[in-house]
Amino acid sequence: MLKAIGISGSLRKASSNTGLLRYAQTVMPAGMTLDLVDIAQVPLFNADLGDAETLPAVSAVLRRIGDADALVLAVPEYNYSVAPALKNVLDWASRAPGNQLLKGKPVALMGAAGGMGSSRAQYHLRQTCVFLDLLPLNKPEVFANAYAGFSADGDPVDPVIQDNVRAQMEALLGWTRRLQGDENSRARTGVELSAAHTPLAIAAA
16 A cells, blocks of 8 residues: 655645535545645744654654655645745755755645645646656646635535645555656656765855
8 A cells, every 4th residue: 555645835724725624534545545744733844943853743653654655735826936835845855965855755736825735836846856856747737726616624525626636646646656666767756866866055154
């Protein structure tokens, strides 16, 4: 059984992005489970705070990332970009030696926002995935209007949104199996990278 974890970049209780993840839990295909990980207590990345293992809120989330076969990230859009809470968790995870928590890990992106349904934030996050060696599922994409098709609690009630989420989870299962089981596929998608890779982007920040 493959294990995926879902992380929402919105900390709001009735978030439609968190609602997308809750719905995804109910439609996971046979062969994969999805558990949600709360990131509300993770502090802003600061090297002065010390090693992640000394920070319970950080180490708990990073262990879940390391144990997961795949990630499902719900991506709110704040000012045309990725919500800071979500980016912050990825920054913490990137500090592991050799980028071992993220390198080569399949990831599905979904999101709800106004206008274009978090598409700009998702495309921005895909740029970050390049450096982190995360391997995003290309299609189907899930862009949802946060102001239509959701209940007051943030749960998706629009059948189109529900169908898109279901289809994405089915595709994620296939993508994860392909990456885990086909060495030739890994080489083509760039999973096998130099062990000397070091995430330098925030090393001196």
